[in-house]
Amino acid sequence: MAARRSRIPATKYPVERFTLDNGLRVVLTPDRSAPVIGVAVVYDVGIRSEPEGRTGFAHLFEHLMFQGSESLEKLAHFRHVQGAGGTFNGSTHLDYTDYFETLPSNALERALFLEADRMRGPRLTEENLRNQVDVVKEEIRVNVLNRPYGGFPWLTLPPVMFDTFPNAHDGYGSFDDLESATVADAADFFRRYYACGNAVLAVSGDVDVAEATELIERHFGDVPARPAPQRPDFTEPDLTAERRTSYTDKLAPLPAVAGAWRVPDPVTDFAGYLPYVVLAEVLTDGDASRLVERLVQRDRTVTSLGGYLGFMGDPFDVRDPTALLLQAHLPPGGDVDKVLRTIDEELDRLASDGLTDGELERTQARMATHLLRDTDAVLGRALRMAVLEQQRGEPGLLNELPRLVGEVTGEQVRAAAATLRPERRASIEVIAGGAR
Amino acid sequence: MTAAVQTGPRTLPPLGPNRRLKPPKQAERTLANGLTVIAVRRPAVPLAELRLWMPFGRTHLARGAMLAQTMLSGTQAMSSVQIAAELQKVGGGLSAGVDPDRLMLSGAGLVTGLDRMLEILAEVLTGATYPNDDVATERDRLVDRIQVAQSHPAHLARTALLKRIYGRHPYAVQTPEPEQVRAVRPPALRKLHAEQVHPAGAVLVLVGDVQPERALDSAERAMAAWTGGGHTGELPPAPPLEPGPLLLVDRPGSVQSSLRIALPAVGRTHPDHAALQLANLVFGGYFSSRWVENIREDKGYTYGPHSVVEHSVAGSVLVAAAEVATEVTGPALLETMYELGRLASLPRTRTSWSRPASTPSAHSSSASPPRPAWRR
Numbered sequence: 001m002a003a004r005r006s007r008i009p010a011t012k013y014p015v016e017r018f019t020l021d022n023g024l025r026v027v028l029t030p031d032r033s034a035p036v037i038g039v040a041v042v043y044d045v046g047i048r049s050e051p052e053g054r055t056g057f058a059h060l061f062e063h064l065m066f067q068g069s070e071s072l073e074k075l076a077h078f079r080h081v082q083g084a085g086g087t088f089n090g091s092t093h094l095d096y097t098d099y100f101e102t103l104p105s106n107a108l109e110r111a112l113f114l115e116a117d118r119m120r121g122p123r124l125t126e127e128n129l130r131n132q133v134d135v136v137k138e139e140i141r142v143n144v145l146n147r148p149y150g151g152f153p154w155l156t157l158p159p160v161m162f163d164t165f166p167n168a169h170d171g172y173g174s175f176d177d178l179e180s181a182t183v184a185d186a187a188d189f190f191r192r193y194y195a196c197g198n199a200v201l202a203v204s205g206d207v208d209v210a211e212a213t214e215l216i217e218r219h220f221g222d223v224p225a226r227p228a229p230q231r232p233d234f235t236e237p238d239l240t241a242e243r244r245t246s247y248t249d250k251l252a253p254l255p256a257v258a259g260a261w262r263v264p265d266p267v268t269d270f271a272g273y274l275p276y277v278v279l280a281e282v283l284t285d286g287d288a289s290r291l292v293e294r295l296v297q298r299d300r301t302v303t304s305l306g307g308y309l310g311f312m313g314d315p316f317d318v319r320d321p322t323a324l325l326l327q328a329h330l331p332p333g334g335d336v337d338k339v340l341r342t343i344d345e346e347l348d349r350l351a352s353d354g355l356t357d358g359e360l361e362r363t364q365a366r367m368a369t370h371l372l373r374d375t376d377a378v379l380g381r382a383l384r385m386a387v388l389e390q391q392r393g394e395p396g397l398l399n400e401l402p403r404l405v406g407e408v409t410g411e412q413v414r415a416a417a418a419t420l421r422p423e424r425r426a427s428i429e430v431i432a433g434g435a436r
Numbered sequence: 437m438t439a440a441v442q443t444g445p446r447t448l449p450p451l452g453p454n455r456r457l458k459p460p461k462q463a464e465r466t467l468a469n470g471l472t473v474i475a476v477r478r479p480a481v482p483l484a485e486l487r488l489w490m491p492f493g494r495t496h497l498a499r500g501a502m503l504a505q506t507m508l509s510g511t512q513a514m515s516s517v518q519i520a521a522e523l524q525k526v527g528g529g530l531s532a533g534v535d536p537d538r539l540m541l542s543g544a545g546l547v548t549g550l551d552r553m554l555e556i557l558a559e560v561l562t563g564a565t566y567p568n569d570d571v572a573t574e575r576d577r578l579v580d581r582i583q584v585a586q587s588h589p590a591h592l593a594r595t596a597l598l599k600r601i602y603g604r605h606p607y608a609v610q611t612p613e614p615e616q617v618r619a620v621r622p623p624a625l626r627k628l629h630a631e632q633v634h635p636a637g638a639v640l641v642l643v644g645d646v647q648p649e650r651a652l653d654s655a656e657r658a659m660a661a662w663t664g665g666g667h668t669g670e671l672p673p674a675p676p677l678e679p680g681p682l683l684l685v686d687r688p689g690s691v692q693s694s695l696r697i698a699l700p701a702v703g704r705t706h707p708d709h710a711a712l713q714l715a716n717l718v719f720g721g722y723f724s725s726r727w728v729e730n731i732r733e734d735k736g737y738t739y740g741p742h743s744v745v746e747h748s749v750a751g752s753v754l755v756a757a758a759e760v761a762t763e764v765t766g767p768a769l770l771e772t773m774y775e776l777g778r779l780a781s782l783p784r785t786r787t788s789w790s791r792p793a794s795t796p797s798a799h800s801s802s803a804s805p806p807r808p809a810w811r812r
Binding site for chain 1: 444445446447448449450451452453454455456457458479480481482483508516517518519520521523524525526527528529544545546548549570573576577580581583584586587588589689690691692722723724729732733734735736737738739740759760761
């Protein structure tokens, strides 16, 4: 009996695109249902672009973008956004860096002013740089050094899988490199990568397209034109032999392991890439997924399990080279070899027998829920559309994702599983140095 | 465009007039079994969100945690895998969690599957079986998760702080010890479920692309067979804070100190509540606060200091939290005391006024109460 498929719904977010004379690309997606806006500026520079000897610089520079700008003192950005009832943040990824606000819609012009001001130039001073180096070191201590499994696997697995500096290095950065950073480095980084030709502005929510367009021209129109830098080729060949390392985490009470396999180019081979996105969910989404059922429920060799695309869990916001990752925490004394062997066995079984009746359809329905939920808040729409515009010139793809995921076939998922061979795998084991 | 590039500082544009917020349509009904259902229309995406809140105070700590961990592990008709697969079919999922006040079931799915989600939820509420095998598996997993939580500095600091705040009140200990979890057997869970998983006093909230009255009808149909009451779970009021000296908790090898300070607070309906919220924002409740500007943006001692008013049913407390480099622990504490003293003794200046807002998480601080790491 064929399983009945839940109809996969779609969103119809409107999309307006245009480019200013200075090269700044703009995406508008109006939604007047609540008096709230999302504003996102995305620069096409991330961890992969930072220079050797300057690990962590893209993220440090993100902090410096909040330290005042042409017309704004230090602290002014925070106060102006929050004083208008808004929230703000920024984040640094492998291939891009984003800056964003959610605000009541009466603060649209203010948000545009704030973003345009720092696009013209942040205030790069020695004092602010030293202050933010200290803050970033505390961020690394909180998120990596002072906690169990810090940086696992997003910082610890890339150097196993990749050989070149851009793909392999620690994106949070070493304390030595951070402390060596200079104001001149920052000015150079800004000049090279923070060109308006290298940026996308997206505004979502309660805006009138004509009025927003006029305001964007007014505030961003005279940002000096600078072209986007040539993006380097970050390609690396696939693995031809298994790579495996381990390290002791002295805070970790349980062993853990993560494995990764390269996947097709998410941008130039999107059709070849999508089956892997579905495969990760077939393997790990919930109690009815293959690996959870086998490793957690049946064998009890694993205590928690996850699977996803991209080292930062960003399937549609990352360029090649990237990977499908599986990670697991094991019970005390757990056997990592056995877990990896069982994963291989389950992948073999999927590759040879294919999916069971209804397995694909229910996974796709669940993925549709996740995709729709991510874009429910206006800011999520602005951020995702900005990156889709930047990497693909196609912000409207956001509306298509649930349907495209739903069109992936069982045969494609089976074929994807067949490529996840041990000889193409990079894996890293965490030895529980804190086990009691 | 040919506009000449303006140089020098530009003027911040004023805010426009406030635009009106149109509240969403909603409806509420109390069912014959005592369950209150609230449905809210939010048609932005074709999804439905579901939250079911049950009073759960005065519950044995380890049994309560294990009940949440295994409630979705099976019914007479379905195994844990079947429950998960049936929910997935309609794009849905459910999870359960517990805290000292309540048991909460949460889920989301495609709105076309709302009736099915409610049906499965009702089956779990009326017929969860706590199968022996699943309980054994989940017991070990919960123990593992508690061990991981205990290796996090934030968890250790919170555990110590709760004991200081609450003394002998049930809020004082919120994480069971591994041995207590290991002692929980399926019959105890079945008994706990029968005694306390009841509709009387519970609240079910549905939000999504629904017609509120019709969603209430769906919930009423699905939940009709769920009955019971009697466990109000009422706790005594939390004791007033008692000032005490600085408590040091050793965590060898730490590269930071986790500072936690508890201060008195009032509940949401108290006349001073609004003033307290504003005072908290000025002190450390959002990024543009004195504490963040001082110990992060001026001194660079820390990444995400924040303070928040935590409300529980039996009491409220204001908690200030910062992770600071070990070598500046003393100076960071001094600056914190300075800011608290300044706030209490000097009038606020005009320039630091800002409207209240919630703060984001990664770059700055978090305004939501910390959620213990061992809870899913």
